[in-house]
Amino acid sequence: MNIRWSGRYAGYNTNALRKDVISGLIVGIIAIPLGMAFAIASGVKPEYGIYTTVVAGILISLLGGSRFQIGGPTGAFIPILFAIVMEYGYDNLLVAGFMAGVLLLLMGVLRLGALMKFIPRSVTIGFTAGIAVTIFAGQIASFLGLKDVAKHEHFIDNMKEIGLRLPSWNPAAVVVAGVCLAAILLTPRFFPKVPGSLVGLMLSTVAGVLFFSGDVATIGSTYGSIPSSLPALKLPDFSLDNMLSLWKPALIIAMLGGIESLLSAVVADGMGGDRHNSNRELIGQGIANMVTPLFGGIPATGAIARTATNIRNGAVSPLSGVFHGLTVLLVLVLFAPYASHIPLASMAPVLMVVAWNMSERKEFAHVLRTRTGDSLVLVITFLLTVFTDLTLAVEIGLALAAILFVKRMSELLTVAKVLPDMDNKFSKVRPHVVTDSHDCPQISMFTVEGALFFGAAKHFENTIMQTMHRKPKVMILLMKKVPFMDITGERNLSALVRYVSASGGTVLISGIQKQPLDMMANTGLLAKLGEQQLFEHTGDAIDYALTRLDMGRCAGCKHFAFRECAEFSGVPAVQPGFAAKAAAAKKKVNLGV
Structure with a gap:
């Protein structure tokens, strides 16, 4: 058979x-x-x-x-x-x-x-x-x-x-x-x-x-x-x-x-x-x-x-x-x-x-031999297993490992103020471009890289607040490299949005990923911010930000942070062709929100 x-x-x-x-x-x-x-x-x-x-x-x-x-x-x-x-x-x-x-x-x-x-x-x-x-x-x-x-x-x-x-x-x-x-x-x-x-x-x-x-x-x-x-x-x-x-x-x-x-x-x-x-x-x-x-x-x-x-x-x-x-x-x-x-x-x-x-x-x-935090976790878990009991050893070992993980993840979050690099063929934004004599008084632009969670959220908020010497007319957050955001991260982002809005400014977000976007939608922050202030590409966000400027403040400005600044600084009013550019910038890319 x-x-x-x-x-x-x-x-x-x-x-x-x-x-x-x-x-x-x-x-x-x-x-x-x-x-x-x-x-x-x-x-x-x-x-x-x-x-x-x-x-x-x-x-x-x-x-x-x-x-x-x-x-x-x-x-x-x-x-x-x-x-x-x-x-x-x-x-x-x-x-x-x-x-x-x-x-x-x-x-x-x-x-x-x-x-x-x-x-x-x-x-x-x-x-x-x-x-x-x-x-x-x-x-x-x-x-x-x-x-x-x-x-x-x-x-x-x-x-x-x-x-x-x-x-x-x-x-x-x-x-x-x-x-x-x-x-x-x-x-x-x-x-x-x-x-x-x-x-x-x-x-x-x-x-x-x-x-x-x-x-x-x-x-x-x-x-x-x-x-x-x-x-x-x-x-x-x-x-x-x-x-x-x-x-x-x-x-x-x-x-x-x-x-x-x-x-x-x-x-x-x-x-x-x-x-x-x-x-x-x-x-x-x-x-x-x-x-x-x-x-x-x-x-x-x-x-x-x-x-x-x-x-x-x-x-x-x-x-x-x-x-x-x-x-x-x-x-x-x-x-x-x-x-x-x-x-x-x-x-x-x-x-x-x-x-x-x-x-x-x-x-x-x-x-x-690595002489890292893992070495400390290893030794403490080992000693506790031998001299106390396995339960305590694993509990403390896991707690230490979790603390070290949070510390490492928080250190991975980087926040930097950036501006377009005019020497770059594609005008990529770079932090080294920002100096005391080259920093737009009305637009503050930041790259955020890393997980925005409870271990790093305060660092995110403090870094931006310390770097932002003036109350900007527009703040652009480049969040393409933020894979995750928890409720604490959302709370700090929300506080930042409220701070900028209270001073009459606008927050724009570029390149946000799905998980942080879903978190913002679930907490209501997306509705407060407005979907029209989300952009897929940095260039679109910059173009839109330029439409929100106070042209009176642009007159006589010597920072020339953007290519358009030379045009704006000599004329206190909107130049011909600028309205068309602004209208084009307002066309949002469908993010599936």
Whole structure:
């Protein structure tokens, strides 16, 4: 029977199926040790990481918006989940994970996927590097085999605890961890297609069983044996009071999950030549995080490293992610009892390497070298992530980035008084032409370039007022290069129009773009100004302005700011032919207002 595939499965055939099976098998094997390690580091039992890999992995691939996305527990979640478990407990982590899933689903339904892309890169790198430091430091105790180490929520307290327990270090644990670390680092060099973390866990487990049995803590001795099947469905405590107390953790999980999943999808697009649907991705992530807690799983998101591995191994469709989840489930059923012998010291190098790889150290150094405001945002976000918490770090990082953006945009707004350059073939207006002895007493003309918004609006008004030494008969604003104007910018423009009008003058606007024009129409400023005072070309605005002059003031004027000035200055009345020019100038270009 021939199956007609469509959408992301268009053209799917048996060869594509073979590639998806192989890729899913490889990624699934890689995901097993990572799932357990992430769960342990998050303060929960290792099997919960496996359950997450299976359930969330399958659902994210099937329902998400990326063809190649691999979902599951990730290192970025470790500090957040650990803090939630410490404060609220594992059962409430499940509730917060479910609520986060609902929030992600709503984000996707409301088409908010594009908004997640507006988080500055300096903030993302800062908190990612901070999370990496937290993960790495959190594994020191397990690597050294320290005893009776109490877990704390904050970085400084954990470092003090490790310092106090250093005398209890275990040489056997260090040897086992060293074997695992060496295998992780050397395997890619000699066997590029073999997962280093899996080889490291196997070799270090064998070393622990053969030479250090009873001398090093294992998964079994610490957490008990791992069940060889998925748990039965169980509803957490979804009481209203409980959910209200967990809204903040749920929001944190949803925001980080959304950011990381979309970042991973972008990476997948670049590697696989595809284009993800950000809103569908959030919907898939939301459903996966709503279902996973029902099986005891922890929050999940898109995993960048596993997604990249999926693509490099020839994945064709989302089915590779399904096969990845099924592979983990099969291993769980067949080999779960053996996992109890894995030393906890073996898990530490796995997470340390994950932290090193996710630290984005090259990007971090690159942003620092720029010595710009982004460098400040990066460092502050990084330090706050390490020494306080991710929520505060992202909030302050975003606030700083927004302030710097407003500052930069306000600096981009330039306002200059200009006059036609008679030496130019086309008489282009130039600011250098304006001098004390060459400045029309009746016409003030300004170029405005840049966004006219709340951060720059006052600068716009003040610059014009300071430059305008006389009350002009006509003011011409050249706004062709003003792409955007907000309500504050409109308010300052309106104040300027009122000031000029109050002294008997007229404001003309040349080359205004659609958005500022719409803003003026919506606020009523356009009706007050009059559509007849809008011009498409500067020359038309100047010609019209010349018809509004007081010829008495032109008599004897020596500024000669315009070509017509020589004619006007010698005769106090309108010259023959000038009326015709004025009439032609009044013919407005249809701006579609």
